[in-house]
Amino acid sequence: MASITFDGTSWEERKIKKPTIHDVAEKAKVTPSTVSRVMNGSSLVKPITRQRVLDAVKSLGYIPSKTARMFKSGKSGILGLVVSAQHISELIFNAGFQAIFKALTEKAHSEGYNILILTSSDPDSESFFNVIKNQVADGFIILSPSNNESLASMLEEAGIPYVFNMKYSNNPEDIYYITSDDLEAGYMAAKYLLDLNHTDIRFIVGSIKGNVISFNHERINGVKKAYGEYGIPFKDDYIVRVPGQMEESYNRIHQLLQTQKPTALMISNEVTTVAALNYFYDYGYRVPQDISVIGFGPSDLYRSLRPNLTSVSFDITHASGKIVDMLLQRIEGIPIKLEPPKKPELIIRDSTARNI
Amino acid sequence: MASITFDGTSWEERKIKKPTIHDVAEKAKVTPSTVSRVMNGSSLVKPITRQRVLDAVKSLGYIPSKTARMFKSGKSGILGLVVSAQHISELIFNAGFQAIFKALTEKAHSEGYNILILTSSDPDSESFFNVIKNQVADGFIILSPSNNESLASMLEEAGIPYVFNMKYSNNPEDIYYITSDDLEAGYMAAKYLLDLNHTDIRFIVGSIKGNVISFNHERINGVKKAYGEYGIPFKDDYIVRVPGQMEESYNRIHQLLQTQKPTALMISNEVTTVAALNYFYDYGYRVPQDISVIGFGPSDLYRSLRPNLTSVSFDITHASGKIVDMLLQRIEGIPIKLEPPKKPELIIRDSTARNI
DNA sequence: CTGTTAGCGCATTCAC
DNA sequence: GTGAATGCGCTAACAG
Numbered sequence: 001m002a003s004i005t006f007d008g009t010s011w012e013e014r015k016i017k018k019p020t021i022h023d024v025a026e027k028a029k030v031t032p033s034t035v036s037r038v039m040n041g042s043s044l045v046k047p048i049t050r051q052r053v054l055d056a057v058k059s060l061g062y063i064p065s066k067t068a069r070m071f072k073s074g075k076s077g078i079l080g081l082v083v084s085a086q087h088i089s090e091l092i093f094n095a096g097f098q099a100i101f102k103a104l105t106e107k108a109h110s111e112g113y114n115i116l117i118l119t120s121s122d123p124d125s126e127s128f129f130n131v132i133k134n135q136v137a138d139g140f141i142i143l144s145p146s147n148n149e150s151l152a153s154m155l156e157e158a159g160i161p162y163v164f165n166m167k168y169s170n171n172p173e174d175i176y177y178i179t180s181d182d183l184e185a186g187y188m189a190a191k192y193l194l195d196l197n198h199t200d201i202r203f204i205v206g207s208i209k210g211n212v213i214s215f216n217h218e219r220i221n222g223v224k225k226a227y228g229e230y231g232i233p234f235k236d237d238y239i240v241r242v243p244g245q246m247e248e249s250y251n252r253i254h255q256l257l258q259t260q261k262p263t264a265l266m267i268s269n270e271v272t273t274v275a276a277l278n279y280f281y282d283y284g285y286r287v288p289q290d291i292s293v294i295g296f297g298p299s300d301l302y303r304s305l306r307p308n309l310t311s312v313s314f315d316i317t318h319a320s321g322k323i324v325d326m327l328l329q330r331i332e333g334i335p336i337k338l339e340p341p342k343k344p345e346l347i348i349r350d351s352t353a354r355n356i
Numbered sequence: 357m358a359s360i361t362f363d364g365t366s367w368e369e370r371k372i373k374k375p376t377i378h379d380v381a382e383k384a385k386v387t388p389s390t391v392s393r394v395m396n397g398s399s400l401v402k403p404i405t406r407q408r409v410l411d412a413v414k415s416l417g418y419i420p421s422k423t424a425r426m427f428k429s430g431k432s433g434i435l436g437l438v439v440s441a442q443h444i445s446e447l448i449f450n451a452g453f454q455a456i457f458k459a460l461t462e463k464a465h466s467e468g469y470n471i472l473i474l475t476s477s478d479p480d481s482e483s484f485f486n487v488i489k490n491q492v493a494d495g496f497i498i499l500s501p502s503n504n505e506s507l508a509s510m511l512e513e514a515g516i517p518y519v520f521n522m523k524y525s526n527n528p529e530d531i532y533y534i535t536s537d538d539l540e541a542g543y544m545a546a547k548y549l550l551d552l553n554h555t556d557i558r559f560i561v562g563s564i565k566g567n568v569i570s571f572n573h574e575r576i577n578g579v580k581k582a583y584g585e586y587g588i589p590f591k592d593d594y595i596v597r598v599p600g601q602m603e604e605s606y607n608r609i610h611q612l613l614q615t616q617k618p619t620a621l622m623i624s625n626e627v628t629t630v631a632a633l634n635y636f637y638d639y640g641y642r643v644p645q646d647i648s649v650i651g652f653g654p655s656d657l658y659r660s661l662r663p664n665l666t667s668v669s670f671d672i673t674h675a676s677g678k679i680v681d682m683l684l685q686r687i688e689g690i691p692i693k694l695e696p697p698k699k700p701e702l703i704i705r706d707s708t709a710r711n712i
Numbered sequence: 713c714t715g716t717t718a719g720c721g722c723a724t725t726c727a728c
Numbered sequence: 729g730t731g732a733a734t735g736c737g738c739t740a741a742c743a744g
């Protein structure tokens with residue numbers, strides 16, 4: 001099959017074969033080293049030579065191979081963000097994840113890194129590790145909803161830098177995580193409701209396969225602490241486990257309110273919060289006149305809901321910045337200094353009222 | 357500074373230095389070639405040897421270098437997703453982008469690729485190109501809200517595979533994009549409203565710096581087509597430009613409804629739709645009794661709103677799948693066959709009623 | 713200021 | 729079935 005040729009090479013070759021540093025060197029009548037110097041802005045190149053190289057670069061359309069550079073330098077400039085497949089599949093509704101994702105991405109970009117999205121279909125440590133180990137990234141941020149304690153040691157063993165978004169391990173040597181002060185969050189919300197004379201409340205917490213998501217344990221402890229301080233007995237069935245999806249949440253709320261009449265709800269999960277508000281709309285409950293609601297999560301989201309939601313919110317931008325900072329420090333081998341998490345904030349809006 | 361040694365190397369060295377194929381070869385008393393064969397599942401290795409290699413791999417904790425493999429093979433298994441910085445910063449509210457992102461990521465993962473998030477702070481072609489050219493990826497998906505015609509030729513010139521999410525260029529040779537049938541979408545929505553006896557409508561379209569976002573032109577044409585068929589004059593001030601952010605949208609809707617009394621709204625943008633619904637809630641408008649609303653965008657989102665929104669929805673999963681398919685075909689050099697876009701769907705729910 | 717040399721880790725020839 | 733040799737594209741150390 002004949003093909004039109006150009007400069008002695010076929011069109012296809014020209015099209016496919018990207019010029020290398022070698023081609024540029026040849027064209028500019030210098031050696032690859034010099035080209036490399038020019039490309040990297042070394043000052044020790046004679047202006048004339050530099051210009052010759054630059055011209056060659058331009059006429060050839062030379063772009064340095066990123067893979068070769070990575071290979072040589074041992075750094076990729078990439079941070080892997082590892083999430084469960086479920087996280088991604090619920091992205092549309094999961095404002096909490098969106099907020100983290102946004103903050104992480106913006107911070108990484110500002111530090112000159114890019115984010116590579118990795119998912120593990122199964123939420124167990126093995127799957128996460130298998131996904132991670134075959135990926136190119138200078139380090140990994142792991143967002144896992146379940147307790148993957150063994151993953152930390154596998155990564156440690158393999159010498160792979162990582163940071164978790166929560167504390168999984170009780171081993172005091174495991175310090176590579178950023179947490180939020182969930183005990184305080186639960187405490188603040190419950191105390192506020194108790195101050196408003198609500199005692200018959202429900203704390204709706206996300207669960208995976210019936211297991212309460214780890215940070216919720218802390219939030220529950222915070223709630224109990226508040227009840228303790230007020231000398232009011234806390235009943236175990238104040239805790240309601242709900243799977244995090246929209247439909248299931250809606251149905252579970254429905255079922256709950258058919259049989260019980262709490263005066264206030266604390267909802268630990270954004271999706272369930274939206275589902276609950278929708279349920280109240282559909283069934284004519286007035287918030288806060290008939291029932292008070294406190295959400296946990298991004299303030300921006302809750303301000304865009306109707307009614308404007310009273311919420312306990314964390315500074316996601318701050319926490320995500322810390323995650324990236326810590327990971328970069330690990331990558332660079334700088335010793336880590338643990339900082340206590342920033343306190344959450346109680347933002348009082350229109351979804352809570354005094355219980356008469 | 358003394359340090360505990362182990363096998364003659366310091367702990368730090370062991371910790372830092374990852375074993376290479378060479379180390380494994382030495383330990384297993386074979387050559388790197390054999391290790392490579394084992395790692396790549398070649399069948400021509402004697403079981404005994406294979407086992408020896410596997411043991412060495414395990415005891416050393418050897419993980420093949422991904423960068424070296426990329427470098428050698430020339431493929432990264434990464435697809436770059438290039439978006440404007442604004443896209444990311446509005447991620448929390450921008451359900452349309454979330455839907456695309458989710459679909460793209462899931463499809464890429466199912467094809468064995470990962471998504472690398474790239475952002476360009478400026479929305480012009482130069483910035484996009486600069487971001488792209490220095491990144492490792494086998495190809496790029498470009499989600500840009502503005503018309504970046506020259507970007508296509510720059511990428512073409514550089515031999516970088518790409519796919520756009522919309523048609524930017526009028527050059528018939530530029531075929532690397534996936535579009536949606538926006539004319540049909542505008543037409544369907546307007547026709548439905550006209551059938552419900554609404555003629556005094558407003559079509560709220562997103563704009564960037566006063567310029568209507570490109571696909572909206574098609575939607576507007578569709579609306580005009582419907583008016584034409586019904587022989588009803590279409591007034592230019594039926595088109596209302598609104599910046600896509602939550603606050604601005606809310607204020608603009610407020611301003612609009614203070615002075616005018618349309619019977620129906622078509623809203624081309626998810627964020628503005630939520631803002632409008634919030635405005636109606638706050639000011640006591642009943643939807644659809646006082647005003648009808650049609651949204652454009654992900655059906656899932658609109659079903660989770662109250663009232664349930666009538667909407668024109670595209671099959672994002674399908675379109676995103678096509679984007680990835682097309683990009684992979686380009687990467688592999690398979691000739692592209694253009695397909696017409698799937699028709700959008702009019703989903704009638706509770707936000708539209710007959711105008712009396 | 714510029715050229716020469718060497719090697720990053722791996723996979724793919726080609727011998728044996 | 730296994731080993732030896734080679735080179736992907738680039739940069740850094742060392743000469744000159």
